Amino acid sequence: MTREDWNPDQYAKFAGVRLQPAIDLMNAVGPLPEGGMVDLGCGAGVMGEALSARYPNRRLIGVDSSPAMLEKAKETGAYAALEKADIATWQPDRRPALLFSNAVLQWLPDHPTLIPRLLAGLAPGGVLAVQVPYQQAAPSSTGWRDAFAALFKDRPLAKQSEVMAPEEYFELLSPLGEARLWEIEYHQHLPAAEHGHPVRLFTESTFARPYLEVLDEVERLHLTAAYEERMRQAYPLRSDGSVLFPFRRLFFTLRKP
Known part of the structure; x- marks a missing residue:
């Protein structure tokens, strides 16, 4: 099955809460040697202006696999x-x-191969700065896996996140350069939504993509309904229909010798 392109408008619904971890990552980079910058997986370009303002007079290139996101x-x-x-x-x-x-x-x-390869492409003294969701054990993530397994037992589970444990990253990164590694749990206030639980709307444009892409329209409706029921129990709605949603992120910076 051909992988569907990203939907920039759906992703942008939660641009505010998605942007804070990126800003925090940028602020942790520190001084840089001479050279340009690459926004690796730039998406719709939400960090383009911030990176240019933080490090002016540097050439900024955006790289992404999604034509729709690159247009944005x-x-x-x-x-x-x-x-x-x-x-x-x-x-x-x-x-x-x-x-x-x-x-x-x-x-x-294959992060043990990918990260050293990315580092090799940097200028001496350059920085690889990475932020990834570290939410695999949270109900917002396990809910998609469990609902999919319950409804479609005859199908292989969709591919899971490739994020490793912090200890594994430290063992990988520390021999390669000056490494910093940390986690932050953000308490994101997701607004009430007329058509669905806020956590479902937040996750379906990102984490849920591998699950939804292998289903037809009717099957997707069954899966999202089952997931919504799990979210109502795991993340009860506040009186105004919004949700305070804990979301953990894993960060690291690696400075090349």
């Missing part, structure tokens, strides 16, 4: 160039000072 990124005017590419095999033409990866690497396999 182009509208920001923040990028000197935009490239459609698979990050798993992408290589920079020039060694950048910063590879900035916000909520992307969880979609890619």
Whole structure:
């Protein structure tokens, strides 16, 4: 089955709560050597202006595999160039000072191979800055897996996140350069929604994509209904219909020697 393109409008519904971890990652980067920057998995370009403002007079390139997202990124005017590419095999033409990866690497396999390869493409003293969701054990994530398994027992489970444990990242990163690793749990206030539980609307445009893409329209309705029931129990609605949603993120920066 052909993988569906990302939906920028659906993703942008929660742009505010998705942006804070990216800002926190950017603020942790520190000084950079000479060279350009790459927004690796730039999506709709939500960090383009912020990166350019934080590090002015540097060439910023956006890389993403989604044509729809790249079209949105182009509208920001923040990028000197935009490239459609698979990050798993992408290589920079020039060694950048910063590879900035916000909520992307969880979609890619084999981090013990991927991360050293990305680091090799950096300029000396350059920084690889990464933020990924670390939510695999939360009901918001296990709910999709459990609902899918209950309804479609005859089908293989969709691919899970490739995020490793913090200890595994430390063992991988520390021999490669100056590594920093930390977690933050954000308490995100998701607004009330007329058509569905706020957590379902938040997760279906990202984490749930591998589950929903293998189903037809009727099957999707059954899956989302089963997931909604799980979310009503795990994340009760507040009196105004909104939800306070705990969401954990894992961060690391790696400075190349």
